[in-house]
Amino acid sequence: MSWDKFWTSGNVKHYPGKMEVEKYVYTPGIHGLEMAKALKDGRILGMRCGGTIYVPPRTFCPDGEKGELVDVTDEEWIVATYTVVTRDMYGNPVKPQVVALVRPIDAEGGLFHYVNADPDEVWIGMRVRPVFKPEKERKGLITDIEYFEPA
Amino acid sequence: MVRVAIVGIGWYGFKPSVPELSFREMMFEASSRAYMDAGVDPRSDVDAFVSCQEDYWEGIAITDEFAPEPIGGVLRPTFTVAGDGLQGIAQAYMLIKTGYFDVVAVESHAKPSDVESLQEIYELAMDPHYIRPLGVANPFFMAGLDATAYLERTGATREHLAMVAAKNRNNGLLNPRASYASRVTVDEILDAEPAVYPLTRYEIASFADAAVVVVLASEEKARELTDTPVWLEGIGWATEAGTGSPEWHLWGMMPSMRVAADMAYSMAGISDPMGQTDFAEVEDRFSYAELVALEELRIAPESAAHKLLEQGVFDYQGRYPVNPSGGSLSMGVAFEATGLARLLEAVLQLRGEAGAHQLEGVERAVVASWRGPPTRTSMVAVLSV
Numbered sequence: 001m002s003w004d005k006f007w008t009s010g011n012v013k014h015y016p017g018k019m020e021v022e023k024y025v026y027t028p029g030i031h032g033l034e035m036a037k038a039l040k041d042g043r044i045l046g047m048r049c050g051g052t053i054y055v056p057p058r059t060f061c062p063d064g065e066k067g068e069l070v071d072v073t074d075e076e077w078i079v080a081t082y083t084v085v086t087r088d089m090y091g092n093p094v095k096p097q098v099v100a101l102v103r104p105i106d107a108e109g110g111l112f113h114y115v116n117a118d119p120d121e122v123w124i125g126m127r128v129r130p131v132f133k134p135e136k137e138r139k140g141l142i143t144d145i146e147y148f149e150p151a
Numbered sequence: 152m153v154r155v156a157i158v159g160i161g162w163y164g165f166k167p168s169v170p171e172l173s174f175r176e177m178m179f180e181a182s183s184r185a186y187m188d189a190g191v192d193p194r195s196d197v198d199a200f201v202s203c204q205e206d207y208w209e210g211i212a213i214t215d216e217f218a219p220e221p222i223g224g225v226l227r228p229t230f231t232v233a234g235d236g237l238q239g240i241a242q243a244y245m246l247i248k249t250g251y252f253d254v255v256a257v258e259s260h261a262k263p264s265d266v267e268s269l270q271e272i273y274e275l276a277m278d279p280h281y282i283r284p285l286g287v288a289n290p291f292f293m294a295g296l297d298a299t300a301y302l303e304r305t306g307a308t309r310e311h312l313a314m315v316a317a318k319n320r321n322n323g324l325l326n327p328r329a330s331y332a333s334r335v336t337v338d339e340i341l342d343a344e345p346a347v348y349p350l351t352r353y354e355i356a357s358f359a360d361a362a363v364v365v366v367l368a369s370e371e372k373a374r375e376l377t378d379t380p381v382w383l384e385g386i387g388w389a390t391e392a393g394t395g396s397p398e399w400h401l402w403g404m405m406p407s408m409r410v411a412a413d414m415a416y417s418m419a420g421i422s423d424p425m426g427q428t429d430f431a432e433v434e435d436r437f438s439y440a441e442l443v444a445l446e447e448l449r450i451a452p453e454s455a456a457h458k459l460l461e462q463g464v465f466d467y468q469g470r471y472p473v474n475p476s477g478g479s480l481s482m483g484v485a486f487e488a489t490g491l492a493r494l495l496e497a498v499l500q501l502r503g504e505a506g507a508h509q510l511e512g513v514e515r516a517v518v519a520s521w522r523g524p525p526t527r528t529s530m531v532a533v534l535s536v
Binding site for chain 2: 014017019021026028032035054055056058062080081082083084085086087088089090091094095097099100101108109110111112113114119124141142143
């Protein structure tokens with residue numbers, strides 16, 4: 001109960017296809033909407049869950065409880081971990097990107113973002129701070145933060 | 152309580168590309184082989200069917216409805232698990248434990264060679280609010296972040312990560328399913344430019360087209376069907392603060408694997424995994440993942456996996472071989488069939504049917520898989536003969 005298989009190289013047919021996934025809107029949700037407004041405003045929000053502040057705010061805490069929105073007022077953040085991307089998944093070289101999970105000193109979680117520093121000068125525990133785009137260029141997105149720079 | 156055994160297993164592919172068959176035909180081929188191996192007729196002997204797959208991998212919406220026919224599941228209890236094949240094995244285990252099902256088949260497959268925009272699919276798995284807009288050039292940056300944190304936490308170095316890749320890529324040379332095996336050395340790996348620091352391309356598994364089908368049965372039925380049942384002594388799974396909240400991940404760790412392992416070990420009565428089992432097939436789609444997994448599986452003490460690796464403990468000839476098959480680094484990542492690839496290799500070893508890479512005198516194994524970034528789901532099984 002199995003097909004005999006013959007050498008088919010050069011005789012392979014594919015049906016070309018395209019998944020239509022471009023037209024999708026993502027509801028930001030309660031905390032997400034507040035975060036979007038805050039980013040436009042040059043601010044970053046977190047949420048208080050018991051005695052801990054988590055970034056970003058997601059309405060629900062990691063333990064499933066309700067989170068309470070708070071302003072993140074830390075002037076300095078730390079690099080919790082980082083990587084340097086020099087190739088895409090297909091192996092093509094790309095302009096090196098220093099990507100980090102940056103965390104407010106007094107919070108858990110953090111944000112994925114770029115660190116504007118030489119790859120050799122980034123380390124875990126490094127102090128950084130957010131640099132926002134000029135106000136008129138902000139759109140309520142995570143990219144309203146241009147990057148994090150060494151503090 | 153009824154014991155559960157693996158009584159049949161079949162596979163097809165494990166190649167960079169399987170151009171001769173569609174994914175559903177690969178399912179058919181793997182299931183035909185598994186049912187032959189188990190000596191069962193799927194139309195009369197298999198009580199339920201589980202298929203493990205994700206729509207985006209197939210390019211088909213609601214792809215679970217494509218599952219029944221190729222595996223003999225039409226007009227029979229069939230369902231899909233949107234997760235790794237080992238999660239499907241857990242479902243089969245529970246069905247059999249109820250006493251209402253004697254024989255259950257679990258299927259998973261992958262045809263990454265059909266996915267011309269694989270990176271974009273990975274990107275679609277990322278949080279649309281806080282990650283996708285950044286436009287990071289490689290979604291495996293998540294693995295880079297984890298690997299950097301792992302090195303910082305444990306004191307391991309890039310050399311240790313390269314040693315994992317060299318071990319597994321060389322182990323695969325004796326495995327006919329290991330298309331990506333190669334005689335690469337630690338120095339060659341270290342000399343390659345990291346693609347996603349600290350990982351070079353040798354330390355990131357490629358993808359493989361593959362299908363695997365596993366037939367499980369209750370003890371009574373297993374004794375009828377085979378002289379070589381492989382007992383599923385324990386199985387567990389867990390998901391961390393996951394794909395939707397990766398910022399909350401504990402970097403350089405895999406707490407979901409610890410939970411899954413403890414669940415499986417407690418079912419199997421294992422308190423000392425390295426002492427009570429003979430080898431392991433574990434997650435290694437990135438070099439660092441094998442070391443993290445070994446610690447979370449309690450096979451290595453915390454922050455010590457790299458030291459045992461250095462001593463050769465995990466080598467093919469070592470005291471506790473890890474990924475004697477070559478792992479995903481040699482066999483490729485087969486999407487949701489990756490966990491079943493690890494299971495397949497462990498089953499063949501325990502049956503003494505692994506061929507050129509057969510280990511001697513192995514009776515008990517740990518099998519562990521993780522769905523890979525950005526997901527945070529792990530599953531662990533304990534097998535024995």
